[in-house]
Amino acid sequence: MSSRKLAVGVSALILVGAIGGATILVRAAVGQGGATGLSMAEAKARPPVTKAEYEKWQTAYTNWGRWGKDDQNGALNLITPVKRKQAAALVKDGITVSLSQDESPEKSIDNPNPIDWAMLNASQSGAGDRVGWPGIHGAGHTHFDAFAHVFFGGKMWNGQPVDGVVTKENGAAKASILDVKNGVITRGVLFDIPRLKGVDYLEPGVRVFPEDLEAWEKKAGVKVGAGDAFIFRWGRWARRAKIGTYDVGKEQAGLDNSVIPWLRRRDIAILVWESPDYAPRPAGDELGGIAVHNFVLTHLGVHIVDRANLDALAETAAQRNRWEFMLTIAPLAIPHGTGSPVNPIAAF
Secondary structure, eight states: OOOEEOOOSSSEEEEEEEETTEEEEEEEOSSOOBTTBSOHHHHHHSOOOOHHHHHHHHHHSOOTTTTOTTOSSGGGGGOOHHHHHHHHTTOOSOOEEEOOOOOOSSOBTTBSSOOEEEEEEEETTEEEEEEEOSOTTOTTSOEEEOGGGOOBTTBOGGGOBOTTTEETTTEESSSOGGGGTTOEEEEEEEEEHHHHHTSSSOOTTOEEOHHHHHHHHHHHTOOOOTTOEEEEEOOHHHHHHHHOOOOTTTSBOEEOTTHHHHHHHHTOSEEEESOSOOBSOOTTOSSOTTHHHHHHHHTSOOEEEESOOOHHHHHHHHHHTOOEEEEEEOOOOOTTOSEEEOOOEEEO
16 A cells, blocks of 8 residues: 655644545654654644544455455464464573463452352362353453454454354354464564653553554564564553552553554554553544454454453563563363453563
8 A cells, every 4th residue: 555645734644545446544643753652742632533534444454355255263364384483483581471460259440240269179189169250351351352252233353244143142153262272373572662651651541653653663673563463561550550450441541543554554463452442532532432452353353362461571571672472372262252261471
């Protein structure tokens, strides 16, 4: 796709392509974004993506049909045997780090659906316990989203109709978590945006733009690309450690919706983050909700590891000044499931 400036100022419209005769325009800054990305003033001045732009992107940036009309794997197709071997070659020190938040059976404002855990027996000869997830996709659980999790207009990934395929009675007949039973091994690239900005964590409502992501790549000396896991940290758990529990649905930073074309161009295979939105939202935001989450999963065909804890990963990466590593993710083999608890592992 070609790009052409149409206006100059705080923001401009960029021609990024034409689909079926329709011109696709994207808001973007002109002449902004320094060594630490956009300033707070520049970020606040950036207008939100409109509903009309978002709807056009569903044609301009969709991956539906890219790997065949019956494809169930989406961007996992980009993780080839060669890609896995390249990822394995990144293991130099033999150090492993979990990207999972510890599960808790205690209900709290940021863990409204805690796990159901209890000991079944304990004796001199052994012990056993029980664990259950009343909601795999809950705010307190690190989990892997299958394509059967969210839909656009009654269609899930690759334009597959949902009607009769995903039901309350029988679960997901297609695009379930069982399609990822063989797991994921690929190159992970961490984007530690608080470190870029020189803070412990981003404040609620802060939007992260493509300029910020590219400023981080320049600082870190890495670039996310085809088949990679894009790992985005804004500091959710670091904020919790400092101020205590809080309603992450009402107080969070996150990726601005304008990153969608950027993510499509980079051709990532997996998205890993601490939370799927930003809040509070700016005035005039027409999309609300989790627009990036839904678009990435359904239209880009990119699976998501949601609610990860990236603090230990960030510390380990900073100690080595290495922001790329081998990432391994192994969802549980749950027939008809829309997701799975996971404990992703980074190996340096």
